Amino acid sequence: xxxxxxxxxxxxxxxxxxIAEKLDYFPSDAKLVCREIGDGNLNxxxxxxxxxxxxxVIIKQAGETLRISDEMSLxxxxxxxxxxxxxxxxxxxxxLVPEVYLxxxxxxxxxxxxxxxxxxxxxxxxxxxxxxxxxxxxxxxxVNTLLSTTDVVMCHxxxxxxxxxxxxxxxxxITEELVYSEPFMDYNNRNNVFLxxxxxxxxxxxxxxxxxxxxxxxxxxxxxxxQSLIHGDLHTGSIFINKxxxxxxxxxxxxxxxxxxxxxxxxxxxxxxxxxxxxxxVDAEKKQAFCSWILDSIERVVDLFIMKFKAxxxxxVTDPMAKVPGFMDWYxxxxxxxxxxxxGLETIRRTVGMANVKDITSIADESKRARAEKILIILxxxxxxxRQSFVSGKDYRRAIQKAIAAFS
Ligand code: SR1
Ligand code: MG
Numbered sequence: 001x002x003x004x005x006x007x008x009x010x011x012x013x014x015x016x017x018x019i020a021e022k023l024d025y026f027p028s029d030a031k032l033v034c035r036e037i038g039d040g041n042l043n044x045x046x047x048x049x050x051x052x053x054x055x056x057v058i059i060k061q062a063g064e065t066l067r068i069s070d071e072m073s074l075x076x077x078x079x080x081x082x083x084x085x086x087x088x089x090x091x092x093x094x095x096l097v098p099e100v101y102l103x104x105x106x107x108x109x110x111x112x113x114x115x116x117x118x119x120x121x122x123x124x125x126x127x128x129x130x131x132x133x134x135x136x137x138x139x140x141x142x143v144n145t146l147l148s149t150t151d152v153v154m155c156h157x158x159x160x161x162x163x164x165x166x167x168x169x170x171x172x173x174i175t176e177e178l179v180y181s182e183p184f185m186d187y188n189n190r191n192n193v194f195l196x197x198x199x200x201x202x203x204x205x206x207x208x209x210x211x212x213x214x215x216x217x218x219x220x221x222x223x224x225x226x227q228s229l230i231h232g233d234l235h236t237g238s239i240f241i242n243k244x245x246x247x248x249x250x251x252x253x254x255x256x257x258x259x260x261x262x263x264x265x266x267x268x269x270x271x272x273x274x275x276x277x278x279x280x281x282v283d284a285e286k287k288q289a290f291c292s293w294i295l296d297s298i299e300r301v302v303d304l305f306i307m308k309f310k311a312x313x314x315x316x317v318t319d320p321m322a323k324v325p326g327f328m329d330w331y332x333x334x335x336x337x338x339x340x341x342x343x344g345l346e347t348i349r350r351t352v353g354m355a356n357v358k359d360i361t362s363i364a365d366e367s368k369r370a371r372a373e374k375i376l377i378i379l380x381x382x383x384x385x386x387r388q389s390f391v392s393g394k395d396y397r398r399a400i401q402k403a404i405a406a407f408s
Contacts, residue, residue: 004107007076009063012036015046018059023102023111025057026050040237041068041355042078042252047114056114058098061107062252075170076108078252083110084165085229085251093144096137098240098249115247118240125236125273126359128281128290135297137246138239138266139304143312146259149229152313152322152331159256163226168255171232172223175253179345180219183353184212190354196370197377201352204377214384218341226256234265235346235357236273260338263305267339267396268346270298271379272359274400275372279363295400299393302339306332306392333391340390344383351376371407379403 004018015034019025026032030050038045044063049056062079066072083103090097098113124131151159182188184205193201205211231238232253240247274294281287313328321327350357351373360376363369382399389395 004104007107009044010046010059010061010107010109012046015048015059018107018109019048019057019111022104023057025101026055027053030055038067040250042066042074049114056116057101058112058114059109060112061109074174078168078171079103079108079110080105081166081168081171081254082250082252085231085254086112086249088149088162088229089141089145089231089248089251092148093141096141096144096246096248098247112249115240115249118242118245118247121236121239121241121246122269122273122358124241126276126362128277128286130290130293131241131243131246132293133244134241134246135300135304138248139301139308141246141248142259142263142266142305143308146228146230146262147309147312147316149256150227150259152319153316155318162229163256166229166255168232168253171253172255175232176219176223178354179349180215180222183345183349183351184215191352192354192356193352194369194373196366197373200374200377204381205348205352208381211381211384214341214387215345218338218345218384221338222257222261225258228256228259229254230257230259230262231265232257232261234262235269235350258335258338258342260335260340261342263301263335263339264342264344265346266301267298267343268350268380269357270294270301271347271376271400272350272357275376276359276363279365279368279372295397298400299397302336302390302393302396306336309335336391337387340383340387340396343390343396344380344387347376347380347383351380374407375403378406 002021004021010018012034016032029052031052032048032050034046034048036044037047044061044067046059047056048059062076064073064076066074080103083100086097086100098115100110100112102111147153182190231248231251232255233250238248238250240249274291277287277290277294281290309332317323351360360369360372363372379399382403383390
């Protein structure tokens, strides 16, 4: 009996035999080398490469406990969700997600295309690289994957089948706690607050009850509005990029929720890169080029999303009531409101919550990091509290400039 017929957590030496058994991919004389390359919080990721031909695949296996903590267990069904969502997203946004070769429900392992020649976007942004086509690519991904899976476009029964298929309770619980709750009250003592701004966090986040109320409203909208099949964790660590192309991967948090969750995540994570560039780039010209490209990209993601959404809506919409004059603008308005709220929630949780981002934690100078974190918190509060007024890219640019000016 094959050793791969009962689940176990694979190590590097297990991978070549596993792929030989499961996939007809490498030639028989392949000189296979395997490396564990994962750096995420949850899973184990291996690259298996034939040194003769240069061909390679990625194997991602879900463990029963988190990679970052043995004490936190998590359903391995997230691997199935990820594989099925990648296949669906490839249908709606072809060429913007990696190809899935195999999903094995026994080993909870996903085998997929290796995006060699691409860099994880967060890593590239921390090296202050510029990607002029990113806003165009990601706005296409957002409109095509999100609008296609709404009730305004998809057959309602088909959509309900998908809602069933992508119920994702364990990963939703992580988001409900880490994004929508703990950053405001730290009731599980898991927040990571940068000590020099502890008083600021106390005042601006823990003691601001008006903010708590708005965050609570957003939390239950996230949990109760099954609007579209969202990626669910669309930060810059879920994107592989080069100058020509963008790939979105890692949709294990996917489920049906407000589409603004994905858009807001992209916007928030772009601004973390601005903070890093502002604090770390020494050369003034380079700093100006990188930071202004980030601001332009934030503005363009919003405006291109709106433009592409409005262009696609009349051609894609099927529900007769969704064609009623005025409905599209109202619906888009709710999406933009959710987007601003989530941009704020993601910003706050990555600054003071359990799962921080390297863009900020790697800022070496203590006072520069403190300044960045204060800008982030004030900006995020504006996004959440005034979410109805973020209706164009310019609104984001203005809010960012105001938050920066407050700490100059
Ligand atoms: C315990 S998991 C922490 C975070 O990592 C994932 O990438 C998600 O963003 C999650 O919130
Ligand atoms: Mg991830």
